[in-house]
Structures are given as C-alpha cells and as structure tokens.
Amino acid sequence: MHKVQYKRVILKISGEALAGDHKQGINTDIINEISGKIKEIYDMGVEVAIVVGGGNFWRGRSGKGMDRSTADHMGMLATVINALGLQDSLEARGIPTRVQTAIEMRQMAEPYIRRKAVRHLEKKRIVIFACGTGNPYFSTDTTAALRAAEIDAEVILLAKKVDGVYDSDPNINPNAKKFEKLSFLDVLNKELGVMDSTAASLCKDNNIPIVVFGLDNPENIVKVILGESIGTIIM
Numbered sequence: 001m002h003k004v005q006y007k008r009v010i011l012k013i014s015g016e017a018l019a020g021d022h023k024q025g026i027n028t029d030i031i032n033e034i035s036g037k038i039k040e041i042y043d044m045g046v047e048v049a050i051v052v053g054g055g056n057f058w059r060g061r062s063g064k065g066m067d068r069s070t071a072d073h074m075g076m077l078a079t080v081i082n083a084l085g086l087q088d089s090l091e092a093r094g095i096p097t098r099v100q101t102a103i104e105m106r107q108m109a110e111p112y113i114r115r116k117a118v119r120h121l122e123k124k125r126i127v128i129f130a131c132g133t134g135n136p137y138f139s140t141d142t143t144a145a146l147r148a149a150e151i152d153a154e155v156i157l158l159a160k161k162v163d164g165v166y167d168s169d170p171n172i173n174p175n176a177k178k179f180e181k182l183s184f185l186d187v188l189n190k191e192l193g194v195m196d197s198t199a200a201s202l203c204k205d206n207n208i209p210i211v212v213f214g215l216d217n218p219e220n221i222v223k224v225i226l227g228e229s230i231g232t233i234i235m
Contacts, residue, residue, distance in 0.1 A: 002226035008047040012144040019056035035089040054078025072136035083130035102134030145202040163214030164232035209235035
C-alpha cells in the first residue's frame with residue numbers, strides 16, 4: 001500500500017490540458033475528471049495549490065506583431081477563465097477554494113497575498129493562482145516555481161500533454177528517449193524545453209523538485225502523490 005509522499009504541493013495544469021480534444025476552450029468532462037482526482041488527494045490530507053495556464057484561450061506569443069506586454073496581459077486574463085472554471089468544478093464536489101490573482105480583480109477573486117494563501121491551505125482550502133506572476137515576459141511555469149517557493153511547497157507536479165521529459169519531441173520523433181530522472185543542470189544545459197530557464201533556475205536555487213507527468217490520464221495525479229514511479233523527476 002503506497003503512502004502519501006507530500007503534504008503540500010503545487011499542481012501546475014496547462015490550459016491545453018483543460019481543453020482536451022477540443023483544443024480550445026474548456027472541456028467540462030475533462031475539468032470535472034481532473035477535479036475528481038484532485039478531490040481524492042485533498043481527501044488524503046494533501047494541501048493543494050494550483051497554478052493554471054491559459055493556452056487553451058490565448059498564448060502571449062500568439063499575438064503576431066502585437067506588443068509583447070499586451071499579448072502577455074491578454075494571456076493572464078485567459079488564466080482567470082480557467083481558474084474560475086476549475087474553482088466551480090471543485091466546489092461542486094464540496095471542496096472550499098479560493099482564487100487569488102496577481103492582478104487585482106476583487107469582484108471575482110482575491111488579490112494574491114502570500115500569508116493569506118498559506119492560511120487558506122492550513123484551513124484545508126485549495127488555492128488557485130491566476131494571472132501568472134502579474135508581469136509580462138514570465139511564464140506560468142515560472143509562476144509555479146515562484147509560488148512553490150513562497151508557500152513552502154514540497155514539490156511541483158507539472159501536468160503536461162506528454163508523459164514525461166524526452167530528449168526530443170515524442171510527437172515528431174517516435175524514437176525519442178524518455179528520461180526517468182534529471183538534474184536541473186541537465187534541463188538547462190540540454191535545453192530540453194520542458195520549462196523555461198527562469199523556472200528551472202528558480203527551482204534549482206530553492207531545492208524544489210518537479211515531477212513531470214502526463215495528464216492524459218488524470219489518475220496520474222493520485223499516482224504521483226502516492227509515490228508511484230511515473231513521468232520524470234527533476235531535482
């Protein structure tokens with residue numbers, strides 16, 4: 001019988017994962033399935049904070065010819081849509097949640113305050129972080145690394161479209177090699193592209209391990225918490 005491996009985690013969910021086969025927007029079946037698995041680990045006593053991306057609605061680099069800061073701010077707003085959708089799905093399962101945004105929009109969510117976020121977790125509420133860091137030029141992977149450091153999370157669970165880190169794109173190269181374990185220096189030196197260099201450096205400097213796994217099967221969220229060997233561990 002596996003035991004819970006972590007007490008407090010950051011779960012990073014990409015926007016694309018919430019879209020599922022629809023490619024864009026929110027697939028309610030997918031988001032409900034993910035919420036069900038989050039409830040399972042919540043019921044195990046794990047303190048869960050979530051960082052959501054916004055790529056199912058908008059990616060900053062999508063704005064060709066657009067000012068980068070403007071495009072990134074549009075992406076931040078996309079993450080709020082996903083955060084509210086995830087909040088609604090979790091609360092339908094009886095889980096108290098709070099959405100905190102790095103850009104204030106008080107009518108819909110709390111502004112991000114580190115002490116409040118930690119207190120929510122201690123009171124067994126799930127906290128969903130939206131709007132990235134609130135600054136352009138920073139990805140939501142960097143947000144996950146930053147928030148993990150701020151709230152003393154033990155690990156970042158990086159849920160991706162692929163089931164780990166490969167030496168090349170497995171969707172293009174059928175002979176791509178999957179890594180079971182990597183160091184942050186490996187990620188940086190080999191430019192593996194699993195996350196941006198800012199996020200990797202921040203995790204390295206703060207000794208925050210990352211488990212990269214596929215969200216094609218939401219059950220993987222539970223498996224990672226129970227310490228099953230799936231995906232790729234970066235530390």
